[in-house]
Amino acid sequence: MAEQSMPLWEVFIRARTGLAHRHVGSVHAADAEMALQAARDTYTRRGEAVSIWVVPSAAIVASDPAEKASLFEPTASKIYRHPSFYEIPEEVGHM
Amino acid sequence: MTTIHIEETPHLCAVLRLADTSLVLAHRLSEWCGHAPMLEEDLALANIALDLLGQARLLYQHAAELEGKGRTEDDFAYLRDAPQFRNYLIAELPRGDFAFTIVRQTLVSAFFHPFWQRAAGSRDATLAAIAAKAEKEVAYHLRHCGAWLVRLGDGTEESHRRTLAALDALWPYTGELFEVDAVGRAMIDAGVLPDPETIRPVFEATVDRLLREATLPKPPATWMHSGGLRGVHTEHLGHMLAVMQHLQRAYPGAVW
Amino acid sequence: MYTQALNEAVERPRVVEDPEKLAAFQARIDAEEKIEPNDWMPEAYRRTLIRQISQHAHSEVVGMLPEGNWLTRAPSLKRKAALLAKIQDEGGHGLYLYAAAETLGVSREELYEQLLAGKAKYSSIFNYPTLTWADIGCIGWLVDGAAIMNQIPLCRTSYGPYARAMIRICKEESFHQRQGYEIMLTLCRGTPEQKAMAQDALNRWWWPALMMFGPPDSESVHTEQSMRWKIKRFTNDELRQKFVDATVPQAHYLGLTIPDPELRYDEATGHWRYGKIDWEEFKRVIAGFGPCNRERLEAKRKAHEEGRWVREAALAYAAKQRARAMAQKIAAE
Numbered sequence: 001m002a003e004q005s006m007p008l009w010e011v012f013i014r015a016r017t018g019l020a021h022r023h024v025g026s027v028h029a030a031d032a033e034m035a036l037q038a039a040r041d042t043y044t045r046r047g048e049a050v051s052i053w054v055v056p057s058a059a060i061v062a063s064d065p066a067e068k069a070s071l072f073e074p075t076a077s078k079i080y081r082h083p084s085f086y087e088i089p090e091e092v093g094h095m
Numbered sequence: 096m097t098t099i100h101i102e103e104t105p106h107l108c109a110v111l112r113l114a115d116t117s118l119v120l121a122h123r124l125s126e127w128c129g130h131a132p133m134l135e136e137d138l139a140l141a142n143i144a145l146d147l148l149g150q151a152r153l154l155y156q157h158a159a160e161l162e163g164k165g166r167t168e169d170d171f172a173y174l175r176d177a178p179q180f181r182n183y184l185i186a187e188l189p190r191g192d193f194a195f196t197i198v199r200q201t202l203v204s205a206f207f208h209p210f211w212q213r214a215a216g217s218r219d220a221t222l223a224a225i226a227a228k229a230e231k232e233v234a235y236h237l238r239h240c241g242a243w244l245v246r247l248g249d250g251t252e253e254s255h256r257r258t259l260a261a262l263d264a265l266w267p268y269t270g271e272l273f274e275v276d277a278v279g280r281a282m283i284d285a286g287v288l289p290d291p292e293t294i295r296p297v298f299e300a301t302v303d304r305l306l307r308e309a310t311l312p313k314p315p316a317t318w319m320h321s322g323g324l325r326g327v328h329t330e331h332l333g334h335m336l337a338v339m340q341h342l343q344r345a346y347p348g349a350v351w
Numbered sequence: 352m353y354t355q356a357l358n359e360a361v362e363r364p365r366v367v368e369d370p371e372k373l374a375a376f377q378a379r380i381d382a383e384e385k386i387e388p389n390d391w392m393p394e395a396y397r398r399t400l401i402r403q404i405s406q407h408a409h410s411e412v413v414g415m416l417p418e419g420n421w422l423t424r425a426p427s428l429k430r431k432a433a434l435l436a437k438i439q440d441e442g443g444h445g446l447y448l449y450a451a452a453e454t455l456g457v458s459r460e461e462l463y464e465q466l467l468a469g470k471a472k473y474s475s476i477f478n479y480p481t482l483t484w485a486d487i488g489c490i491g492w493l494v495d496g497a498a499i500m501n502q503i504p505l506c507r508t509s510y511g512p513y514a515r516a517m518i519r520i521c522k523e524e525s526f527h528q529r530q531g532y533e534i535m536l537t538l539c540r541g542t543p544e545q546k547a548m549a550q551d552a553l554n555r556w557w558w559p560a561l562m563m564f565g566p567p568d569s570e571s572v573h574t575e576q577s578m579r580w581k582i583k584r585f586t587n588d589e590l591r592q593k594f595v596d597a598t599v600p601q602a603h604y605l606g607l608t609i610p611d612p613e614l615r616y617d618e619a620t621g622h623w624r625y626g627k628i629d630w631e632e633f634k635r636v637i638a639g640f641g642p643c644n645r646e647r648l649e650a651k652r653k654a655h656e657e658g659r660w661v662r663e664a665a666l667a668y669a670a671k672q673r674a675r676a677m678a679q680k681i682a683a684e
Contacts, residue, residue, distance in 0.1 A: 003659065004666055005460045006133070008453065025516070026450040027135055028459060030246070030665035031672065037239055038135035041142050042443055046523070065390045118428075125422050125431075128438050129415035130650065132658025134446050137415070141439035148432050155428070169427045193661045249671065250664025257660070335423075342426035342484055349542050351426035351484070351534075 007056060009035040011043055014051035021053050029054075097347070099166070099174045105281040107161045108181060109288055110222070111171065112278075112324055114154030115182035118172055119332070120203065121147035122339060123190050132193055139239060143200065146232040153225045160221070173343035177326070177333045184323040185268035187332040194257040197243045198265050201305065204237035206272045209297040213289035222287065241305050248309025259311055270319025272298075278324075366394040380581050385511040388454040396580055397455055399573065400510050403582065404452040405462045409473035411445035413466075413647050417481045418490055426484060433530050434487065440527070444520045451512040467652050475633060476563050478641030485538055485545075485552035491531015493553075493560040493598065499528060500594045501564070509581040532601065539605045546606075553602065554610045561625070562633045564591040570630075592622055599623045 006028035012021035024043050029035035035054040044052070063071055079085050088095055103111070124144035131137040155168035185203060190196050211233055214226035247258040273291040275283065282288040306313055322328065342351065372391055379386065386392055415438050422438065425431035449459040465471040476494055481487065502524070505517040538549040565587040568574060577583035585593075602609050613626030635641065 003460065003662065005458050006662065006666070007669075024519075025447055026453065027446070028133065029135065030662075031669040033242055034135075034246075034665065037139065037242065041139040041239075042135065042446055045138075045142070045439070045443065062389060065387065122423065125435055128422055128435060129412075129419040129442070130654040130657075132654070132661035134412065134442055134449070136658075136661075137442040138439055138446070141435055141442070145432060145435055145439070148428065148435070152428050152432070172428055173426075193658065246668040247661070247664050250668045251660065253660045254664030254667075338423050341424050346542065346544060349426075349545055351430060351537060351541075 006030060007035075008058075009039070009054040010057050010060060011039040012053040012055070013039075013043055013049045015048055017050055021051065026057060027054070097174075098176050098179075099170055101162065101171075101175070101179065104161070105278040106219070106285075106287065107158055108278045109282045110154055110158045110161060112181040112183075114151050114158060114171065115180045116186045116203075117147045117154060118151035119180070119182045119186040119335065120200075121145075121151060122335060123186070123188075124196070124200070126190050127196065136193075140196070143236050143239070146229075146236070150225065150229050150232070153228075157221045157225065169343070173340045177328050177336055179326060180323075180328065180332060180336070181326065182323050182332075183268070183271050184320050184329055185265065185271065187323070187329055187335060188265070188268070189331055191261065191264075192257060194247055194254065195261040195264070197240050197247060198258060198261040200236060200240040201244045202265060202269055202302065203272075204233050204240060205301040205305075206269075206294060206298050208233045208237050208301075209294045210289060210291075213293065217288065218286040237301070241301075244305050244311075245308045248306070248311045255310070258309065262306075262311060263314060266314035267317055268320050271321050271323060274321060274324060276324060368393050368395075377579070380509050380579075383581075384509075385514065386509055387511045395576075396582075399577060399580070399582060400513065401452055401455050401457055401462075403577075404448055404455075404513055405457075405465070406472050406474075408445045408448035408452060408462070409466045409471055410477065411441045411448060413473045413477045413651065414494075415441050415445075416647055416650055417477055417479070417643070418487060420481045421484060421487050424484070425487075430534070433526075437491070437527050437530060440523050444516075444523070447516040447519055448513075451510075451516040454512045463655070467648065467655055469639065469648060472637065474563060475636040475641060476559050477647060478636050478644045479555070479559050480643050482555075483548050483552060485535070485548040486556065488531050488534030488538060488549065489552040489556040491527055491529075492535050492601070493531075493556050494563070495524060495527040495531060496598060497560050497563045497594050499524060500590050500597070504584040504590075507581075507584060513582075535605055535607075539607065549605065550607050553607050557610050558628065558632075559636075561591060561595070561628055562630075562636075564588075564594065566630060566633070567628075595623045595625050596621075 007030065008026050008028055009032075010026050011024050013024045014021045027035055027038040027042055029038045032054065036052060039052050039054050040049075043049070075081075101107070101111075121144045124140050124147065127140045128137060128144075131140055151172070152168050155171045158171055159166045159168065183203075185199060188195075188199070191199075208230065211226040211230035215223055215230055217223040217226060244258065247254040249255070273295060275291060279288070279291075283290045303313065342349075373393060376386075376391065376393060376396075386396075418434060418438050418441075422431070422434055425434050449462060452462060453459055462471065466473070481490070499521065502517055502521050506514055506521055508514045508517065535549055538545040565571060568586045568588045571587055574583065574586055578586070599609060599614070611626045613624070615624055616622075617624050636644070
């Protein structure tokens with residue numbers, strides 16, 4: 001009989017203060033505390049972190065890649081959101 | 096190389112006790128590598144072993160300085176026989192099952208965390224620096240093994256039974272941690288090492304808290320083993336050293 | 352390589368894929384786009400990846416055993432620390448790879464059960480025994496050296512999670528081969544007995560190391576499709592030749608003899624030409640009849656069985672804690 005599986009946790013690491021947490025992989029653990037420790041022992045063996053997040057993998061809601069076009073392409077036409085859209089005379093200086 | 100002879104001053108002897116304890120424990124933990132209950136735990140136990148091995152090396156290097164005869168860390172580790180080892184007996188017991196390893200590491204860490212905290216104020220500056228590093232490492236060992244102790248104690252019937260058995264087997268080895276002989280007294284008086292009596296309340300509080308959470312009964316006061324500090328060991332240490340020292344003994348003087 | 356058994360023929364999946372989707376998928380691959388877990392992919396791509404990544408993961412965790420055999424006998428504290436860190440890394444790499452495989456919809460438990468049941472393959476190299484300390488040097492130098500040859504191109508493999516795991520692994524493994532070569536160098540500069548130990552180890556590990564790259568291209572079943580999908584970027588023979596070219600001068604520097612009487616330098620091509628590999632031995636070891644196949648799997652099964660109560664306890668405690676939190680919440684309401 002296959003044994004009950006250990007829950008899966010996604011691991012996020014902040015490499016240095018000031019940086020955002022970045023996804024690095026996953027670990028298996030029965031609960032949050034053990035997941036945090038497993039993440040520490042697995043993903044920070046070379047001083048890669050100042051902070052760790054672990055999140056139950058099942059708690060992550062992801063967008064559907066098939067909807068990439070409808071989700072992300074409409075923004076491409078909104079060029080007025082970018083600073084280069086506006087013309088400011090050079091004499092005004094940096095803005 | 097044949098077995099070396101060390102003239103132990105109290106200071107040197109005290110440092111060797113700490114070094115040997117760290118090395119022997121690291122060795123026992125390393126026996127799990129590749130055989131742990133889950134992959135995550137392979138990594139965790141190896142991390143603890145590497146911390147302890149690192150502590151042992153620094154302590155042996157310090158011992159070599161104190162002795163002043165140009166010896167290396169490896170001379171101390173590989174060229175002394177069991178009666179010259181000064182580790183606490185609790186460190187040398189075979190690794191046992193996972194419960195045994197966890198209970199031992201929890202008990203030892205519950206002692207050494209406050210021990211290193213206090214030793215960070217040692218009059219021996221090198222020892223103080225080693226202690227400051229070790230204190231942080233052992234704090235994590237205590238957190239990790241303490242968390243496992245609670246889970247094993249309050250897990251299933253089987254895990255509870257195994258953990259209780261390990262606790263009963265190991266508890267009689269905790270008395271030695273608090274022994275103060277002439278060497279210990281000299282080190283306390285010189286401000287080199289803390290008085291274990293000052294550590295006892297912290298140790299007891301940590302153990303009581305963890306056992307309560309783990310739903311395990313505190314073992315009753317009992318007769319305590321003793322001997323490691325003066326080189327009178329269990330039968331297990333000789334076997335461990337026979338394996339560990341094999342190459343150094345088989346090819347005397349070779350460099351590896 | 353760590354996934355050399357991929358080269359065996361397996362039953363093709365019977366799924367009939369939508370040709371339009373297939374073409375779009377191939378176009379993404381050709382454009383060097385990475386494929387991510389939720390993206391559409393052909394069933395055969397998914398299955399090939401699961402097999403390749405899990406074989407790679409199994410190789411890492413089984414690979415902990417032959418080196419672990421010397422952990423308690425490492426001849427100096429420095430070597431002991433380096434070896435423990437290296438073996439631990441291998442466990443970590445197995446873990447990263449299982450994690451990458453899990454993004455394809457299989458669980459680690461499932462994959463691990465296959466390994467323990469003897470149904471999954473791992474690299475043939477780990478079925479050879481480590482008889483002397485020099486074997487630890489040889490494993491680092493030759494086995495990790497061969498692995499790096501294979502793994503560096505895998506950092507650009509088309510499946511995102513696999514590529515990212517490989518980048519991490521390659522970065523961490525950079526010390527492994529150096530660690531091994533330094534052991535060999537120390538032995539070769541040591542006593543005559545130590546030098547003989549080094550030569551003996553090379554004699555035993557050389558051919559199995561060459562076999563790590565898998566069967567010759569002429570007999571390799573999956574290479575073509577894997578190349579087209581950019582799961583694989585070089586053929587077995589290309590990587591093997593690269594390895595030989597890099598390794599022969601390193602052996603000469605050590606003053607050791609490669610155990611191949613036919614080995615010679617080809618001026619015209621700049622390659623070292625090697626003799627015939629005993630593919631019968633390779634097939635035998637892959638099929639389960641190597642010197643240590645039985646021991647390796649037995650050790651892993653034993654650890655897994657003896658750890659069962661620990662995993663059960665962790666899960667039981669977590670369930671109790673959840674129930675307690677729930678009861679508290681209800682009581683508070």
